[in-house]
Amino acid sequence: MATKRDYYEVLGITKTAEGDVIKSAYRKMAIKFHPDKNPDDPTAEDKFKEAAEAYEVLSNADKRARYDRYGHQGMGGGGGGGPQNMEDIFSQFGDIFGGGGGGGFEGFFGGGRQGGGRRQKKGSNLRIKLKLDLEEIANGVEKKIKVKRYVACQPCSGTGAKNGTDMKTCPTCQGQGQIKRVVNTMLGQMVSSSTCPTCNGEGKTIVSTCDVCKGEGRQLHEEVIPINIPAGVANDMQLSMNGKGNFPERGGVPGDLLIQIEEEPHEFLKRDGNNIMFEQYISFVDAALGASLEVPTIEGKVKIKVDPGTQPGKILRLRGKGIKDLNGYGRGDQLIHLNVWTPKNVSNQERELLEKLRDSDNFTPHPGKNEKGFFEKVKEYFA
Structure with missing residues (x-):
């Protein structure tokens, strides 16, 4: 291609x-x-x-x-x-x-163009909304949908005439589907054309109508259509499938099927372009001593390592765990924002331990050594 x-x-x-x-x-x-x-x-x-x-x-x-x-x-x-x-x-x-x-x-x-001026009609488009979860958007998916649309009547081949042949050439336009008029102007002769009022641009008129479609040339049909959704589509994006819309009355070409993407929110993950964002809460014990944790991704759970002495707001990056680019330019990452969870209620025993830790120089904040905020880190990451 x-x-x-x-x-x-x-x-x-x-x-x-x-x-x-x-x-x-x-x-x-x-x-x-x-x-x-x-x-x-x-x-x-x-x-x-x-x-x-x-x-x-x-x-x-x-x-x-x-x-x-x-x-x-x-x-x-x-x-x-x-x-x-x-x-x-x-x-x-x-x-x-x-x-x-x-x-x-x-x-x-x-x-006119060579070969006659009759214009081919096009049927109306069909519009649907298609819901996709984050996993389907990230990797692409094939969906099968059931639609009702007008298709050409088989017995009359979409003409509306009995047996598809009981028609005659329009006597008004002589089969051209248009009426041409020549107007003399200062610049010479100008040709204008308009749709024939007798045959509505079809070039033929029906002698006797089809018994099945009653002259309409089409029938309502239920069909299952497979749709290949590329990876990386976004909410409200519209895709189209040529020729999968409605067939027009008495001949022509079908319209298109227009698919509007509706992105369903994920329970834990949030999309930001081709990247995935995730908020991970850890205890201040894990932040101080380090830990090994499991986090969700669009491909399932993976383990991450929290280093000892991790400060609130630190961002970890999982390369290639984001969404495939729509135009094929690689894949995004997953960014994990580490938040330190502070308990609201503590027992007497826990309070005693915390009071002892309060007096330790190691647990006293040092001015000027605090970590940067989450959005500052994200800004630096994309710089």
């Missing part, structure tokens, strides 16, 4: 570019690489689609923020989940060129 280029690089803009700049840059790239303007360049259409994908992400505030933080992986496994073919691009972004749907592009370039 080819490596995707940075979306900002594709449009030739900086990461601080605002909406009008992004729109203008996309318009420029679309004009430059439009296939009708580059009939001898086999790479033009790919570059045209690449620009559309970049614009689809960077023109959306939520998608852009997710891309800035997680890169292509944050867009659902390497792509923006945006327009996949020329018809989708014409439909979604035609307004940038002064028209709606496919008409804007056709009017701008003085005609």
Whole structure:
């Protein structure tokens, strides 16, 4: 699989570019690489689609923020989940060129694309929330979910017509799905197009409807879909699966399945980016004499050593015990913050022992020798 280029690089803009700049840059790239303007360049259409994908992400505030933080992986496994073919691009972004749907592009370039102007419909997207625990987020996981979605009716092959064939060419648009009009202007003839009102852009009309779907071309179907969740996803991140949404009425391409990640809190551990934070309480006896303790990690319990004379606020680090990076850049650590537990109630015997220790110079705090605070240590660790 080819490596995707940075979306900002594709449009030739900086990461601080605002909406009008992004729109203008996309318009420029679309004009430059439009296939009708580059009939001898086999790479033009790919570059045209690449620009559309970049614009689809960077023109959306939520998608852009997710891309800035997680890169292509944050867009659902390497792509923006945006327009996949020329018809989708014409439909979604035609307004940038002064028209709606496919008409804007056709009017701008003085005609339609070769092979007819009928636009392929796309079904609606499905949205679900997927709860993941910290262990699943740290290592990645495959989940199987049950969804109800519209799929193409099998007896009529999604056409809505009886046996899938009882249809005729639309007499209004002659099968093109669009009505074109030529307008004379000072700059010459301009071609505009609009969806055919008779067939709603389908190019054909039904003579007799399918007995199963009653002409709708689709049926509600329950399906179990496996979803591969990459390691390192974050709360509220949205992943997408192309073609796993609803099939549109009477033909077209299915929409997408959009998966929103919901991170469930862990009983003991707390996430901080790719690192795991844990608060470990020890007695002042263990702090003074040292101890061997077990602490939880996302991979199970491990033993740690507390050195004699440990001061409150000390941070221990377990390398590689954090969360895998979403973009594959290693793995975080687990940071253990040691807190010394002070008992609130002591027995008479314990009080006597503590009174004796109070008088010992070894148990008297020395000004200027106190350890740094927890957040100061964390700041130093990441410096």
